[in-house]
Amino acid sequence: MSEQPVLEVAGLEVSFPGKKKMFGKAAPIRAVKGVSLSIQPGETLGLVGESGSGKSTVARALMRLIEPAAGRVTLKGEDLTALKGSALRKARRNIQMVFQDPYSSLDPSALVADTVGEALEVHEGLKGKERDARVAELLELVGLAGHHLERYPYEFSGGQRQRIAIARALALNPAVVVCDEAVSALDVSTQNQIIGLLEGLREKLNVAYLFISHDLAVVRHISDRVAVMYFGHLVEVGTVEQIFERPAHPYTRALLSAVPIADPVRQRGRKTAILSGEIPDIVNPPKGCPFASRCEFATDACTEKMPEFRDHDGSSVACYHPLENSPTSEAFALSQ
Numbered sequence: 001m002s003e004q005p006v007l008e009v010a011g012l013e014v015s016f017p018g019k020k021k022m023f024g025k026a027a028p029i030r031a032v033k034g035v036s037l038s039i040q041p042g043e044t045l046g047l048v049g050e051s052g053s054g055k056s057t058v059a060r061a062l063m064r065l066i067e068p069a070a071g072r073v074t075l076k077g078e079d080l081t082a083l084k085g086s087a088l089r090k091a092r093r094n095i096q097m098v099f100q101d102p103y104s105s106l107d108p109s110a111l112v113a114d115t116v117g118e119a120l121e122v123h124e125g126l127k128g129k130e131r132d133a134r135v136a137e138l139l140e141l142v143g144l145a146g147h148h149l150e151r152y153p154y155e156f157s158g159g160q161r162q163r164i165a166i167a168r169a170l171a172l173n174p175a176v177v178v179c180d181e182a183v184s185a186l187d188v189s190t191q192n193q194i195i196g197l198l199e200g201l202r203e204k205l206n207v208a209y210l211f212i213s214h215d216l217a218v219v220r221h222i223s224d225r226v227a228v229m230y231f232g233h234l235v236e237v238g239t240v241e242q243i244f245e246r247p248a249h250p251y252t253r254a255l256l257s258a259v260p261i262a263d264p265v266r267q268r269g270r271k272t273a274i275l276s277g278e279i280p281d282i283v284n285p286p287k288g289c290p291f292a293s294r295c296e297f298a299t300d301a302c303t304e305k306m307p308e309f310r311d312h313d314g315s316s317v318a319c320y321h322p323l324e325n326s327p328t329s330e331a332f333a334l335s336q
């Protein structure tokens with residue numbers, strides 16, 4: 001029997017106010033529609049999808065950095081969506097975020113000791129030497145020497161700054177860390193080091209990750225399971241093997257086959273399901289599956305109603321005609 005999930009998201013909806021029109025009311029932008037997912041302790045769930053599919057909005061809403069319009073977020077058994085004020089701040093200790101850009105996410109005027117130690121002061125009342133000793137431990141945990149305490153972010157490389165951001169995220173020993181494109185701004189060798197660090201920390205601390213990335217090779221490497229988003233909807237969730245080797249949703253297959261293969265001969269001979277066609281207008285969404293207009297398998301049912309999730313060959317997929325043994329996945333496997 002599986003453990004209780006550390007994070008459960010059910011029916012998450014997020015809307016933004018639409019652009020004001022000259023006449024009439026502005027239609028809201030429904031950026032996230034009915035997203036449900038769960039993460040087990042110590043598990044890494046990858047979250048992928050094209051730009052604008054809603055990945056960052058899911059992350060920000062589940063941390064209550066923006067208010068969801070509907071849905072429930074349960075963190076370590078506690079309903080985050082029902083909490084306010086100090087109760088919310090306390091519960092949020094358990095979920096922290098690492099952002100893409102370590103240059104802008106760290107305060108340039110703050111010493112590393114203050115950046116990493118702030119949460120320890122606020123939540124645990126640690127001060128002075130006691131706080132700094134804990135910060136030095138955290139720096140060592142992320143592979144930096146403890147004596148970096150008295151330095152400013154500009155004195156570090158991009159990779160070292162991301163290590164500082166990770167140390168800050170881990171200060172309160174969270175159960176979940178959301179990594180939103182956390183390695184995307186780094187060069188490949190630094191990326192590999194940070195990924196190795198995240199994997200090591202997961203082993204040591206049993207922390208779970210929601211790992212958002214547009215880099216499918218990185219997601220494949222780090223994730224246990226992968227969730228695929230399209231146009232604000234989750235369309236498929238499965239183990240990393242299922243998603244990459246037997247994608248069931250035509251969108252997942254197209255997304256994977258859009259990854260170029262380095263060898264031009266193999267690239268030319270490859271059977272692809274290229275992502276062609278326009279993404280629907282987010283202000284006037286279609287009533288059925290939003291991928292139907294781009295999907296070679298779409299039927300009338302697809303344009304009528306968004307399909308419910310169903311189990312298919314071990315994954316969970318929102319599609320009326322999930323694919324069997326999708327051939328493009330083989331091409332993706334070859335590209336690795």
Ligand SMILES: Nc1ncnc2c1ncn2[C@@H]1O[C@H](COP(=O)(O)OP(=O)(O)OP(=O)(O)O)[C@@H](O)[C@H]1O
Pocket residue numbers: 016017029031049050051052053054055056057058214282
């Ligand atoms: N503050 C906002 N106001 C209005 N619309 C927004 C706002 N933030 C996001 N959106 C819209 O919500 C949708 C989802 O955006 P989001 O940034 O979550 O996508 P994403 O999958 O994270 O994309 P990317 O990979 O480019 O970061 C997009 O249509 C975006 O334009």
